Amino acid sequence: xxxxxxxxxxxxxxxxxxxxxxxxxxxxxxxxxxxxxxxxxxxxxxxxxxxxxxxxxxxxxxxxxxxxxxxxxxxxxxxxxxxxxxxxxxxxxxxxxxxxxxxxxxxxxxxxxxxxxxxxxxxxxxxxxxxxxxxxxxxxxxxxxxxxxxxxxxxxxxxxxxxxxxxxxxxxxxxxxxxxxxxxxxxxxxxxxxxxxxxxxxxxxxxxxxxxxxxxxxxxxxxxxxxxxxxxxxxxxxxxxxxxxxxxxxxxxxxxxxxxxxxxxxxxxxxxxxxxxxxxxxxxxxxxxxxxxxxxxxxxxxxxxxxxxxxxxxxxxxxxxxxxxxxxxxxxxxxxxxxxxxxxxxxxxxxxxxxxxxxxxxxxxxxxxxxxxxxxxxxxxxxxxxxxx
Ligand SMILES: [Zn+2]
Numbered sequence: 001x002x003x004x005x006x007x008x009x010x011x012x013x014x015x016x017x018x019x020x021x022x023x024x025x026x027x028x029x030x031x032x033x034x035x036x037x038x039x040x041x042x043x044x045x046x047x048x049x050x051x052x053x054x055x056x057x058x059x060x061x062x063x064x065x066x067x068x069x070x071x072x073x074x075x076x077x078x079x080x081x082x083x084x085x086x087x088x089x090x091x092x093x094x095x096x097x098x099x100x101x102x103x104x105x106x107x108x109x110x111x112x113x114x115x116x117x118x119x120x121x122x123x124x125x126x127x128x129x130x131x132x133x134x135x136x137x138x139x140x141x142x143x144x145x146x147x148x149x150x151x152x153x154x155x156x157x158x159x160x161x162x163x164x165x166x167x168x169x170x171x172x173x174x175x176x177x178x179x180x181x182x183x184x185x186x187x188x189x190x191x192x193x194x195x196x197x198x199x200x201x202x203x204x205x206x207x208x209x210x211x212x213x214x215x216x217x218x219x220x221x222x223x224x225x226x227x228x229x230x231x232x233x234x235x236x237x238x239x240x241x242x243x244x245x246x247x248x249x250x251x252x253x254x255x256x257x258x259x260x261x262x263x264x265x266x267x268x269x270x271x272x273x274x275x276x277x278x279x280x281x282x283x284x285x286x287x288x289x290x291x292x293x294x295x296x297x298x299x300x301x302x303x304x305x306x307x308x309x310x311x312x313x314x315x316x317x318x319x320x321x322x323x324x325x326x327x328x329x330x331x332x333x334x335x336x337x338x339x340x341x342x343x344x345x346x347x348x349x350x351x352x353x354x355x356x357x358x359x360x361x362x363x364x365x366x367x368x369x370x371x372x373x374x375x376x377x378x379x380x381x382x383x384x385x386x387x388x389x
Contacts, residue, residue, distance in 0.1 A: 037081030053092025053103030058180025
């Protein structure tokens, strides 16, 4: 069912791919991976890109990271093992409609590819509840074994679930799980659990993250959250048992999709290498320290500014602007009626903060997200659904 053909390039470098039988007769696709380091070395770093298959900066970054890690492996500089899926959603490459690639949603079930990943606590709680002890390391082993058993029992029916299972099987026991995405027209930013900060502020620094946004559970079952949520829910439900810290798991948003460029994304890959080197996962020290990035802010304090009008969007503020409540972020120009092509309606900020994301397409309709502002004051309840779609 889950076939992997492998090509061993050298002792500690492996390139392989899983062949996923498609749901349509005669269709199959390849899900490629690269491994660096021996199978037994620790820690394990898992990176994936293009879960939203139409987001290419991450794939370009991992393309350059493959080259960089190949050099490190050949020079015997690895203090960890790495596994990379530069295109973790090859099924999403097939979805081309009306001359445009659509990669955010699985069209057959209208589901966002980065939603509805399984709740691992619910999957394993019954299995582990009588086997937990007073030793955190032993509890980690118990939990990891239960997760692995649960993954091994899954029998995916369709191609998409087969593809998802391959990713989870590779990620579940990693200490570092980095999911590379991009926004529309944006500055670098990160979505991460608050339980991982300030411990991993260095990741934000190396990435030059303009906004690091935290939520324990944004409500959508996104890929990065299921790994930290498992440990949070274990701690909440078994308060008398110790558990290890959660893995570093984060969604890294690399600017906007049109900013997929060789030199820019090669620098992003080098910055990730700086993070790895700074953490001792690669030998040597970074040539220079990373610049300090802004401290994290709560995701439920981020304004996702939406338009109630249809029309043509005219931005009044730039990415990186410091915004005050009441500032006009954009105006929407009417496209019909007696004021067509004359009247402009303002869209105003409801918080103080940093404008870090804007829309690419400028024709909008009611409900479209037009800007994201990272603020400090909560705008909705923490346990609201905090994602844009
Ligand atoms: Zn994405």
